[in-house]
Amino acid sequence: MSLEIKNLSVSIGEKPILKDFCLTVPKGQVHAIMGPNGTGKSTLAKALAGHPDYTVNAGEALLDGQNLIGMEADAIARAGLFMAFQYPMEVPGVSIANFIRAALVARLKEGENFSATGYYKDLYAKMDELKMPREFTSRAINVGFSGGEKKRCEILQMAMLKPSYAILDETDSGLDIDALRIVAEGVEHMRGPEIGMVVITHYQRLLNYIKPDVVHVMYGGRIVKSGGPELALDLEERGYGWVEKEFEKVV
Amino acid sequence: MSDFPAVNSASVVAEAAFAEHMASWPRMPAWLAEAKREARKRFAELTMPTRKQEAWRFATVSNLSCDGFTLARGEASLAASVEPVVTCGGCLDFADDFHAGGKPLDPELAEKGVIFLPLDAALRAYPEFVRKYLFGHMPNLGSEKFEALHMAMFRSGVFLYVPKNVEVTLPLAALHEAVRPNAGLFPHTLVVADENSSVTLVEVFRSRDANLAHFACAASDLVALPGARISRRLIQSWSDSSLAFHLGSSTADRDSSIDSISLHLGGGHVRAEEHGRIVGRGGNVQMHSLAVATGSREIDQRTLQTHLACDGKSDLLYKNVLTDKARTIFAGLIRVDELAQRTDAYQTNRNLLLSPDAEASSLPGLEILANDVKCSHGMTTGQLDADQMFYLLSRGIPRKEAEKLMVFGFFEEVLSRMGNEELSAYAGGLLEKRMGAAG
Numbered sequence: 001m002s003l004e005i006k007n008l009s010v011s012i013g014e015k016p017i018l019k020d021f022c023l024t025v026p027k028g029q030v031h032a033i034m035g036p037n038g039t040g041k042s043t044l045a046k047a048l049a050g051h052p053d054y055t056v057n058a059g060e061a062l063l064d065g066q067n068l069i070g071m072e073a074d075a076i077a078r079a080g081l082f083m084a085f086q087y088p089m090e091v092p093g094v095s096i097a098n099f100i101r102a103a104l105v106a107r108l109k110e111g112e113n114f115s116a117t118g119y120y121k122d123l124y125a126k127m128d129e130l131k132m133p134r135e136f137t138s139r140a141i142n143v144g145f146s147g148g149e150k151k152r153c154e155i156l157q158m159a160m161l162k163p164s165y166a167i168l169d170e171t172d173s174g175l176d177i178d179a180l181r182i183v184a185e186g187v188e189h190m191r192g193p194e195i196g197m198v199v200i201t202h203y204q205r206l207l208n209y210i211k212p213d214v215v216h217v218m219y220g221g222r223i224v225k226s227g228g229p230e231l232a233l234d235l236e237e238r239g240y241g242w243v244e245k246e247f248e249k250v251v
Numbered sequence: 252m253s254d255f256p257a258v259n260s261a262s263v264v265a266e267a268a269f270a271e272h273m274a275s276w277p278r279m280p281a282w283l284a285e286a287k288r289e290a291r292k293r294f295a296e297l298t299m300p301t302r303k304q305e306a307w308r309f310a311t312v313s314n315l316s317c318d319g320f321t322l323a324r325g326e327a328s329l330a331a332s333v334e335p336v337v338t339c340g341g342c343l344d345f346a347d348d349f350h351a352g353g354k355p356l357d358p359e360l361a362e363k364g365v366i367f368l369p370l371d372a373a374l375r376a377y378p379e380f381v382r383k384y385l386f387g388h389m390p391n392l393g394s395e396k397f398e399a400l401h402m403a404m405f406r407s408g409v410f411l412y413v414p415k416n417v418e419v420t421l422p423l424a425a426l427h428e429a430v431r432p433n434a435g436l437f438p439h440t441l442v443v444a445d446e447n448s449s450v451t452l453v454e455v456f457r458s459r460d461a462n463l464a465h466f467a468c469a470a471s472d473l474v475a476l477p478g479a480r481i482s483r484r485l486i487q488s489w490s491d492s493s494l495a496f497h498l499g500s501s502t503a504d505r506d507s508s509i510d511s512i513s514l515h516l517g518g519g520h521v522r523a524e525e526h527g528r529i530v531g532r533g534g535n536v537q538m539h540s541l542a543v544a545t546g547s548r549e550i551d552q553r554t555l556q557t558h559l560a561c562d563g564k565s566d567l568l569y570k571n572v573l574t575d576k577a578r579t580i581f582a583g584l585i586r587v588d589e590l591a592q593r594t595d596a597y598q599t600n601r602n603l604l605l606s607p608d609a610e611a612s613s614l615p616g617l618e619i620l621a622n623d624v625k626c627s628h629g630m631t632t633g634q635l636d637a638d639q640m641f642y643l644l645s646r647g648i649p650r651k652e653a654e655k656l657m658v659f660g661f662f663e664e665v666l667s668r669m670g671n672e673e674l675s676a677y678a679g680g681l682l683e684k685r686m687g688a689a690g
């Protein structure tokens with residue numbers, strides 16, 4: 001069981017971003033992806049999630065064997081992939097409670113009923129864990145949320161939807177120190193044999209809370225180096241300059 | 252088909268229909284008969300609107316002759332016993348302009364001097380008092396010919412008076428139903444809130460049978476005396492083959508406020524005019540509207556915010572959602588008199604297009620003669636936001652469902668101002684039904 005990305009090439013308009021991208025995340029593991037700005041990390045996340053602006057020119061993305069490429073975004077999500085957005089969208093007029101409820105209702109199997117009481121119990125418990133006040137349930141999605149509140153809300157959605165694979169795109173950016181710990185604990189709490197995670201981050205500090213099994217360094221639309229958690233420390237110390245040389249080797 | 256056969260008679264605009272109307276009202280006060288005859292004359296003299304007139308730009312004018320609609324002659328047999336749409340302190344139910352039932356006014360309110368009566372009954376009980384206010388204001392935004400017709404032909408409607416310092420906590424309600432095939436209705440609404448009083452009036456306008464065609468020429472005149480607060484909720488749900496005029500006026504005196512929300516969910520061709528006037532210092536008029544234009548419906552909206560006194564505030568928000576081949580026209584003007592310093596006036600029109608064949612026109616305008624004012628107008632016409640859509644899809648919500656969430660999100664800004672959960676739920680249900688029927 002794994003999320004297996006094989007030779008993925010993705011472009012935006014005419015511009016190629018991901019080139020022959022390969023990555024396998026076995027279920028139960030947490031992989032971190034680091035890499036300089038503009039290298040294609042969010043492109044990877046959005047292309048996998050089925051964003052219509054991203055054209056997949058070649059390759060496959062297999063979620064436990066099911067190819068996600070070509071599927072509609074909503075079907076990809078229901079197949080078990082979750083993406084926490086780097087920049088979550090504001091959706092005026094749609095409350096968090098109705099939003100998450102609709103997402104759960106869409107996952108009901110034939111003959112299953114939705115329990116509103118069970119739903120709110122679960123929702124409130126998860127919000128408590130993330131230290132989100134109850135009134136957030138009636139607020140419109142991300143409208144007027146602070147940067148940190150938006151990120152917490154992404155984790156809340158992940159916790160409620162229980163995906164089998166999750167890609168967290170810079171969920172740590174914009175969080176204050178306490179929020180970082182709360183969010184990281186939330187993620188750690190979900191960690192287990194039932195989920196595989198990809199954590200995209202610029203900061204080693206997140207990885208103090210969420211110990212990754214593997215760290216990948218991305219450059220120029222590819223993974224150029226993979227290693228253990230010590231790789232993140234290395235990057236922190238040496239920056240990305242040396243990665244460029246690694247990149248030349250790969251190409 | 253309706254259980255009630257059509258009544259064969261002349262078209263609602265014919266002289267014969269007027270004569271029949273006058274004959275059917277025994278002991279009409281002489282002043283009213285005179286006013287009606289004059290109105291009838293005015294109607295005959297005024298020309299039919301043409302698209303060349305600014306007030307009718309972009310509008311369809313070809314179907315305004317009202318051919319085929321006959322005078323509504325409601326009677327007790329048309330009564331339908333239905334529960335009011337909200338928990339209320341009293342309800343007037345009309346069937347084809349005939350007061351056919353409802354719920355009597357809470358005796359406590361009656362004791363405090365609140366008058367809540369069918370207009371014809373109020374004219375019998377308090378002729379001179381009603382006369383003082385009747386037809387004090389009309390919107391005058393292009394439908395003068397139909398205002399005249401309304402005045403000539405109105406038979407009943409709502410009369411609501413709230414005495415000084417009386418606060419009516421529960422809403423009062425009215426139901427105006429068109430019943431017989433091709434019935435032409437002229438419901439009139441007159442609300443006078445005396446100094447420092449407050450009241451909410453909820454009015455539902457609908458066709459009992461959605462398969463029949465009706466004509467409605469409704470007018471309302473809301474008058475807030477100093478310090479008074481009026482909330483008015485209008486829920487219009489005529490059949491898809493109906494022609495309807497809703498001609499509204501709100502007049503706010505010193506430190507008073509009028510908050511009106513209109514939901515236009517039905518009708519084939521709807522002309523909605525709304526004129527808010529600030530006539531006393533610090534008056535406040537809120538004009539909100541939500542229109543669902545589905546099928547081939549045309550909703551033609553003309554508004555005016557007139558500031559005649561200083562320190563006034565007016566806020567207009569008209570939101571339209573369009574599907575299929577529907578059309579909406581919004582033309583709004585803010586007019587600030589020289590004397591109306593420190594006016595705050597806003598006007599916003601937002602149109603959401605859900606079909607490439609739908610068409611929304613927007614004509615905003617400002618006319619400001621005072622120099623110390625805050626005024627703005629804005630309008631947007633667009634489709635559902637693609638990024639927002641992707642966000643909802645990315646959580647596994649199917650496209651149709653995501654669309655529905657976003658459309659209701661668009662409504663929410665107006666629905667959330669209803670100030671009554673029962674009413675919001677009722678309106679939400681109607682919206683869902685109307686949207687569900689859209690292509």
Ligand SMILES: Nc1ncnc2c1ncn2[C@@H]1O[C@H](COP(=O)(O)OP(=O)(O)OP(=O)(O)O)[C@@H](O)[C@H]1O
Nearest residue numbers: 012015017035036037038039040041042043044086
């Ligand atoms: N809609 C778009 N149109 C054109 N170029 C785009 C678009 N979206 C992204 N790009 C470009 O694609 C490249 C990769 O962007 P991406 O967002 O994937 O980078 P990233 O690795 O996530 O960067 P960061 O660390 O800053 O978040 C960048 O050069 C970016 O400018």
Ligand SMILES: [Mg+2]
Nearest residue numbers: 041042043086
């Ligand atoms: Mg990024």
